[in-house]
Amino acid sequence: MQVNQPSNLIDRVIKLERELSAVRKKVGLSSAIISRGGLTLVDDSYIKMTDSDGVQILYIGPSPAGDQIIRIRREGGAPVLYTYKAPNFDGQFWALTDGTGRIIMSDSAEVGAGLARPWLPIALYPKFTTHTYTTDPGLGETFDYMDIDTARLSGETVLWEGRASVSHPWVTIEGVWGRSVATPNVTYRLKFANTEVGSWNVNSGATGGRQGRFSVKDFVGQDWVKVTVTASASGAGAIACQVLSCYLQ
Template structure:
């Protein structure tokens, strides 16, 4: 009986290994389990997941500018969550979007502190008894805003107050400010924990206006922060003091 030489067997094993490696290369990795250890991608490698229609669902890796990005998409390809870089502010940020691509939650690329979206309201409550217009029924109450007589202000007086968990770096306030009766000059101040973050002086008739943005980055991350709107005035008469909205943004 003729017996093959060992060298022939070795040659066949080598050839078989080569063919198996070529098949694996063509087919790719269909399933894998990593026990302990891990998988490390280097030199700007990336991970991409596509669905059965070839639509990219997940991407982790460099973008066109070489910066590392994460993108998660919905069924069909609409964006769900992603990271991106802001050319305006030079910072990366993350964002979650609705099905139309509109950002509903994101952090702040501008400051690097707190959220950018969504804007969150700060409820404020009146700390005064509004002026009544028995002698001037055509103003004030008829105009739909609250007001107070300057004689009721004991120097700088708290008119509105509330509490906030400060999740953003900025705040803005909207309301009715200025004269209601006569022409007193009035200064309004917005304070966080007793510290003035913004002020505005009005020497004109009552007008609806938004004031701010004012920076509150020093308070970002703090809970139960006292928020106050104060007023001080010179002269005599009645001033408008109606808060319509106060938002962290």
């Protein structure tokens, strides 16, 4: 009586291993624990997670354009957090969104420093008493903005001041500027830490308007930065200087 050849047993083991390997490929990795070391993905590999409906909830890897991106979505697919290559700039920005997809916080791809959203206000406070008419009662107190007699300006004079923690690379200021009485020439300046970041001339009747954007990139990350609005004028009369808002953006 002849005994089974060992080669037959070896063939059966090889066949079983192949079948087991095929089953593993179909089933996938159900769970894993890495106690030391880590998992490294190379050559544009990616991580993707979908929910029970097949909606992609997480994606980390290359975009169709070849940029490395992150996408996190809510149940149903609405965005939560993502990185994106801005079309007109070299860098990426990250964005956090609300339930409608509206960006509520993001950094600046344009500058590469500081936030882009949300805009944050800088509180400014007047350092002057508004002009009171005493020589011409016919003018009355009819202006709905603050102004100052040019005789009270000693060269370049600080009219508004505040403090800011600079988190954005740009600033815009809105207010009422220009002449309120007679025809003085006036120059306004916005300063951070006594350094001029922007200036504007309004040698016409008082009018509302926004000034900027002015770059404050060099101040990003600094706290308690002194922010001032100054005015200097030539010629007798009065000038408007009413700050309505000042935003880091």
